[in-house]
Amino acid sequence: MSVHFSRLQALRQVMQRAGVDAYVVLSADPHLSEYLPPHYQGRAWLSGFKGSAGSIVVTAEFAGVWTDSRYWVQAADDLIGSGFELMRWGAPDVPDMMEWVAQHLHPDQVIAYDGQVMALAQSRAWHDLAQTHQLKLDESKDLLALIWPDRPPLPQSTIQVHAAPFCQRTLEENVQSVRTAMQDLGASAHLLSSLDDIAWLLNLRGSDVMYNPVFMAHVLLTVDQVVLFVDPDKLSNEVQDHLTQHAVSVLPYEQLALALAALPHSTGLLVAPHAVTVGTLAAAPQVHLLEAPNPSTLAKALKCPAEIQQVRQTMEADGAALCEFFAWFEHTIQQRPITELEVDEQITAARARQPHFISPSFGTIAAFGPNGAMPHYQATAESYATIDGDGLLLIDSGGQYLGGTTDITRVIPVGTPTNEQKHDYTLVLKGMIALSQAVFASGVTGQQLDILARMPLWQAGVDFGHGTGHGVGYFLNVHEGPQSISWRTRPGSQPVAMQPGMITSNEPGLYRAGQWGIRIENLIVCVEHLHNEFAELYAFETLTLCPIDTRCIDTALLTPPELHWLNQYHQHVRERLAPRLTGSALLWLEQATQPLATTNCSN
Numbered sequence: 038m039s040v041h042f043s044r045l046q047a048l049r050q051v052m053q054r055a056g057v058d059a060y061v062v063l064s065a066d067p068h069l070s071e072y073l074p075p076h077y078q079g080r081a082w083l084s085g086f087k088g089s090a091g092s093i094v095v096t097a098e099f100a101g102v103w104t105d106s107r108y109w110v111q112a113a114d115d116l117i118g119s120g121f122e123l124m125r126w127g128a129p130d131v132p133d134m135m136e137w138v139a140q141h142l143h144p145d146q147v148i149a150y151d152g153q154v155m156a157l158a159q160s161r162a163w164h165d166l167a168q169t170h171q172l173k174l175d176e177s178k179d180l181l182a183l184i185w186p187d188r189p190p191l192p193q194s195t196i197q198v199h200a201a202p203f204c205q206r207t208l209e210e211n212v213q214s215v216r217t218a219m220q221d222l223g224a225s226a227h228l229l230s231s232l233d234d235i236a237w238l239l240n241l242r243g244s245d246v247m248y249n250p251v252f253m254a255h256v257l258l259t260v261d262q263v264v265l266f267v268d269p270d271k272l273s274n275e276v277q278d279h280l281t282q283h284a285v286s287v288l289p290y291e292q293l294a295l296a297l298a299a300l301p302h303s304t305g306l307l308v309a310p311h312a313v314t315v316g317t318l319a320a321a322p323q324v325h326l327l328e329a330p331n332p333s334t335l336a337k338a339l340k341c342p343a344e345i346q347q348v349r350q351t352m353e354a355d356g357a358a359l360c361e362f363f364a365w366f367e368h369t370i371q372q373r374p375i376t377e378l379e380v381d382e383q384i385t386a387a388r389a390r391q392p393h394f395i396s397p398s399f400g401t402i403a404a405f406g407p408n409g410a411m412p413h414y415q416a417t418a419e420s421y422a423t424i425d426g427d428g429l430l431l432i433d434s435g436g437q438y439l440g441g442t443t444d445i446t447r448v449i450p451v452g453t454p455t456n457e458q459k460h461d462y463t464l465v466l467k468g469m470i471a472l473s474q475a476v477f478a479s480g481v482t483g484q485q486l487d488i489l490a491r492m493p494l495w496q497a498g499v500d501f502g503h504g505t506g507h508g509v510g511y512f513l514n515v516h517e518g519p520q521s522i523s524w525r526t527r528p529g530s531q532p533v534a535m536q537p538g539m540i541t542s543n544e545p546g547l548y549r550a551g552q553w554g555i556r557i558e559n560l561i562v563c564v565e566h567l568h569n570e571f572a573e574l575y576a577f578e579t580l581t582l583c584p585i586d587t588r589c590i591d592t593a594l595l596t597p598p599e600l601h602w603l604n605q606y607h608q609h610v611r612e613r614l615a616p617r618l619t620g621s622a623l624l625w626l627e628q629a630t631q632p633l634a635t636t637n638c639s640n
Contacts, residue, residue: 041085041119045100047184048083052095058146059138060180061163062093065154067314068232068253071516072246072399075189077154079181082188086115088413092134093121096141103134106502107413110550114420127502135166144171152176152316157308160315176315192245196252196271198279199240199512203393203439205343208283211238211336212263218332219258224307226300226324229256229331231312233514237337239265239285241276242512248399249514250437255293255317262286266293297321309334311530334519337510339538344441344511345562348540348580351393351441352560356582356610357617358387358394358436359445363584364625370451374425377403377416380432388436398435398442398515405430405451409554412503412546427452429462429553429589435515442510444542446558449586461547462555462589467493468545469557470599472505472522472577476566479573482532483522483541490522490545501546501556509540509560535575539563543577557585582610584629597635604632 052060066077071089081087084102088111091104103126104112112123125131132140138148148167152160160176167174182188198204215238219227229235232251236242243252254267263285272280272287280287288296297320300306304324309331318326340348362384369375380403388394404414405422409431416422424430428451435444448462468490475489483506490505506522509515519533520541526532535541544558559581566576584607592600607630614626 039085039118039120041083041121044083044184045095045120048095048180049097051180051183052149053097055149055178055180056147057149057175057178057180058096059142059148060093060095060178061134061148061150062095062181063150063154064089064091065156065314066253067153067317068230068255069154069156069312069314070232070246070249070251071514072248074192074246074253076191079185082185083181084116084121085119086112086121087415088112088115094134094138099141101134101137107411110411111414135162138172139166139170142170142172145173147173147175149175149178149180151179151181152319153179153314155315156311157313157315157318158310161310176319191268192253193268193271194244194252195273196241196243196267196276197273198275199236199242199439203347203512204240205341205347206240208238208240208279208285211240211333212258214336215258215332216260219260219307222307222327222329224305224327225260226304227258227307227332228297228313228317229258229333230314230317231309231331231334233510233517234312234331234333234337235265236513237510238333239263239280239283241279243271244396248397248437250395250512251514254290257293257296264288264296266290266296293317294320297324300324330519334517335533337513338508338517338519338540339536340511340540340562341538345538345540347440348511348562351438351443352580352582353613353617354391354393354438355388355436355443355445356614357622358391359384359447359583360614360618360626361390361622362387363449363629364621366449367625368621370424374423376423377405377408377421378418380424380430381416381434384432384434391436391438393439395437395439395512398437398444402431402433402446404432404554406553407551409448410548410550410552412501412548412554412556424451427454429454429458429555431554431556433556433558437512437515439512442512442515443581444509444515444558444560445581445583446544446556447583447586448555448557448589450588454589456591458553458555459589459591460594461499461549461553462557463591463594464493464497464499465545465547465555465557466585466590466603467595467599468505469543469559470602472543472545473559473561473579474577474598474602476574476576477535479575480534481575482534483520484524484526484532486535487522487524490543491524494545494547499547501548503546505545506541506543506561509542511540535563537563537565537575540580543579579606582613584610584626586629587631587633590633592633600633600635607632 504523
């Protein structure tokens with residue numbers, strides 16, 4: 038009997054005692070973070086599935102883990118012997134979690150979950166389901182707390198001020214931009230629970246959440262007060278002085294409920310229904326909720342020119358680190374096999390030698406051969422591949438620097454790439470180049486731009502299951518909104534127009550299960566292009582500085598404009614990075630950025 042099966046049995050016992058017929062476990066915390074502190078990694082603890090996205094439903098006879106196509110292969114392995122069934126969310130014959138519950142529960146049966154980690158919008162969907170099918174709903178049950186004796190404590194990392202020259206906006210400017218939006222919406226108070234919004238608003242950074250420089254806190258903002266709810270032990274004298282200087286009050290993290298309960302009945306409380314939990318809001322039943330996206334989400338997405346300039350400098354440091362890594366890799370792979378774990382160690386070490394580096398911005402994906410077909414594959418000490426023989430190595434990595442956040446994917450051949458691999462690689466490259474060269478009118482959304490990156494793949498009868506691009510923070514979360522580039526929209530979300538200052542990833546891919554995976558990713562920033570009597574036009578500036586491996590390219594599939602773009606990009610990369618490099622890293626850069634001939638290009 039596996040440890041996870043034992044935990045499942047323990048959960049069923051407490052469910053029976055609590056009168057619960059179906060228990061829902063989410064991948065979430067009270068701030069609805071993407072990456073979770075260990076204290077809130079209950080889904081992984083219970084089931085053994087370690088991917089970053091997934092939800093659980095447990096009944097007396099069934100236990101299922103719902104996750105999307107990025108994790109199907111990994112989840113199938115992780116769940117062996119656990120008692121949990123993999124539910125391939127998004128597959129045509131698999132009901133989603135709520136549909137399954139509706140199909141298998143009977144009237145008057147009880148669904149329960151912990152409302153402290155359930156988004157308000159998601160809670161309403163469960164209420165609608167319960168009402169439609171005459172089910173009962175209990176949002177107060179953290180049953181895992183009853184069976185998790187060694188549950189990790191809440192994180193206790195210290196908080197730092199994000200200061201000049203890297204911080205380019207004052208706290209007062211940030212607060213005023215939010216208050217102006219509050220006034221426009223008729224709100225007298227605003228509750229912020231999303232951690233990156235709070236860090237941005239207050240010009241603070243932390244390390245409570247792996248890879249994201251944020252800290253666990255809430256903020257209650259009114260027309261004349263800013264109150265930060267945080268563990269006061271995390272505040273250094275510098276941070277306390279910073280907050281006092283800017284008239285920010287501090288109360289203990291646990292006192293948010295008391296503050297919400299004390300709000301006057303006339304309060305119009307602005308909340309984002311997808312960014313605040315129903316459990317948090319249960320403390321303020323008396324207020325009138327005004328629902329809209331957090332104003333800070335758009336404000337922090339629109340990087341100012343000074344921030345963009347800092348990001349450009351950060352990209353030079355990151356690019357130099359990558360050149361050092363690839364020079365090491367190309368030399369070492371000729372001497373001996375390398376493990377996927379070594380790739381992570383070496384690429385992180387190269388970044389750590391650069392100025393102002395803080396940490397990786399997410400767990401490095403180093404995936405060789407068939408592992409590359411899993412978009413979010415993660416090598417572990419228990420399971421990893423050795424890079425040897427012929428195959429494609431996909432490396433998706435990034436760094437957190439004081440002057441910006443990076444995210445880049447490159448694919449390199451080990452041995453001799455096949456014609457089929459070159460064909461797939463070139464299709465992905467064509468899509469990435471098409472989006473890089475986009476010129477588009479003001480008001481165009483990422484959903485509309487997505488077709489540019491997919492067209493070369495669609496024309497060849499192939500596709501990829503993830504989005505083409507996500508927003509990227511400024512020394513903040515590597516995944517941020519509100520913009521995205523994907524024709525698939527999340528339920529309840531509205532497409533957001535691309536605007537100057539938005540930094541977004543450009544990462545089409547192609548994955549052949551059991552064979553290889555290809556993804557080529559740069560970060561791009563939306564910039565003004567042309568404004569005349571016909572239109573206001575925007576374009577993208579490519580920020581990432583790292584050669585794109587040309588050994589996998591079938592130049593016969595590239596058009597002359599595409600090849601021109603690639604050669605110009607490589608010239609730009611060489612000019613920007615060469616002054617930072619010496620020795621083998623400089624030699625590797627010069628070789629990797631040699632222009633390709635145009636003679637064999639398609640028309």
